[in-house]
Amino acid sequence: MKEHETRIERAFIAHPKFSNAQSSDADHDLEEAIGLAEALGVKPIDAKIIPIRDLKVSNFFGSGQIEDIGAVIKAKDLNLVIVNAALSPIQQRNLERIWKAKVIDRAGLILEIFGLRAATKEGRLQVELARLAYERSRLVRTWTHLERQRGGTGTVAGPGETQIESDRRILNDKMTILKRKLENVRRTRGLQRQKRQRAPERVVALVGYTNAGKSTLFNQLTTGGVLAQDMLFATLDTTHRILPLPSGQSAILSDTVGFISDLPTMLITAFRATLEEVKEADILLHVRDMSDPLTERRREDVMDVLEQIEAGPEHGQEIIEVWNKVDLLNDVDAAALNERADATRQLEDMINAHVISCLTSDGIDELRQGIEDSLTRHDHILSVNITPQAFSARAWLHENGHVIEESSGKHGIVRMKVRLSESDAGKFRVRHSELIDAL
Numbered sequence: 001m002k003e004h005e006t007r008i009e010r011a012f013i014a015h016p017k018f019s020n021a022q023s024s025d026a027d028h029d030l031e032e033a034i035g036l037a038e039a040l041g042v043k044p045i046d047a048k049i050i051p052i053r054d055l056k057v058s059n060f061f062g063s064g065q066i067e068d069i070g071a072v073i074k075a076k077d078l079n080l081v082i083v084n085a086a087l088s089p090i091q092q093r094n095l096e097r098i099w100k101a102k103v104i105d106r107a108g109l110i111l112e113i114f115g116l117r118a119a120t121k122e123g124r125l126q127v128e129l130a131r132l133a134y135e136r137s138r139l140v141r142t143w144t145h146l147e148r149q150r151g152g153t154g155t156v157a158g159p160g161e162t163q164i165e166s167d168r169r170i171l172n173d174k175m176t177i178l179k180r181k182l183e184n185v186r187r188t189r190g191l192q193r194q195k196r197q198r199a200p201e202r203v204v205a206l207v208g209y210t211n212a213g214k215s216t217l218f219n220q221l222t223t224g225g226v227l228a229q230d231m232l233f234a235t236l237d238t239t240h241r242i243l244p245l246p247s248g249q250s251a252i253l254s255d256t257v258g259f260i261s262d263l264p265t266m267l268i269t270a271f272r273a274t275l276e277e278v279k280e281a282d283i284l285l286h287v288r289d290m291s292d293p294l295t296e297r298r299r300e301d302v303m304d305v306l307e308q309i310e311a312g313p314e315h316g317q318e319i320i321e322v323w324n325k326v327d328l329l330n331d332v333d334a335a336a337l338n339e340r341a342d343a344t345r346q347l348e349d350m351i352n353a354h355v356i357s358c359l360t361s362d363g364i365d366e367l368r369q370g371i372e373d374s375l376t377r378h379d380h381i382l383s384v385n386i387t388p389q390a391f392s393a394r395a396w397l398h399e400n401g402h403v404i405e406e407s408s409g410k411h412g413i414v415r416m417k418v419r420l421s422e423s424d425a426g427k428f429r430v431r432h433s434e435l436i437d438a439l
Helices: 002-006 023-039 063-075 089-099 106-117 121-138 159-198 214-221 265-270 272-279 295-308 331-345 364-375 388-400 422-435
Strands: 010-018 043-052 080-083 102-105 202-208 239-244 250-255 283-289 318-324 351-355 380-386 402-408 414-420
Touching (some): 010 023, 043 063, 089 102, 089 121, 106 265, 121 159, 121 265, 202 295, 214 239, 283 295, 380 388, 380 422, 388 414, 388 422, 414 422
Parallel strands (some): 010 080, 202 283
Antiparallel strands (some): 380 414
């Protein structure tokens, strides 16, 4: 038992607070960093906000701060320091030498979590590519789940330079192989999307800051069975399920990876194939935790990532904001939130909102109706008379539209009222204009 305990990473978590940051924001950012550490299985022993006036090029922190943190590391026998910011390779190496403990920055921490959570072959390929890109930027060997020593002798010239060049070449070769494999995955996903686009179902994609309740909502709206825990990045891999709509129609609901502030660029690049699912969706459901004091900042973080992948309102894609966790608000705040949501739905805008609680299921039915209203806003309802000679048209309508009414008349004529998307309605008019009732 004692041997097992010695392998547990005991960490000090430092959140640098720069002069332009608010104290309340820093508190919540530190809490998020602690949550990220716990999601990795690390045991946070101590955590502090470290004020930063002048960023030190060599060590990031000031000498006094380094001594104070070093004293805590020694007194509490810690073997890991997590800095909730971006460290340069030199800063990371120097801090490790001074503190005699592993040091990882925010990007490294997120990459380690992604590596732990990736369950599918595609997810593992994407994480490995991102990890190699991060490793190449440091030109040193990396670690596996914080256990393996990073390489490099620290020499200035001679064999050390040859080793760096060798490492760079090895990393580049590995990345080339991974990119080829991911390109195959991307082509496969493209074929799957084309197949879905030929089907009548529309696609709705869930997006949102990590731990906002996306997977819980996914399970509420579908028979999902997706892992939903109060944990950052509980799920990574994209999941699709049928989303039943109130009228009897259906759509495809896609659950995607959670976003986070300062998401490493290499992760956005590596997860391109997955994030393209978001880009191709008919509607985005942006799930927000309205009990989070930083909810507006989290919203901007999500919108920034959407902009990077060319998705969202700026690219003609409608968003429904799902204001979740209303059960955690007091009655006054909850009432004000509902009034705000009602106001957004009165506007002809690319973004409107619904207030819900995944825990109590409040607002779920209204959200489901709102999704259908948005999906069918530009649909056409056609009244048609199908003659016996044109029964193939009836089969096409059943396959591509939603039949509202259908009845048999004289001489074998079938009367139908059908809801079709704008494009499918156009196709039917071109092919079978003589079957449509003139109103």
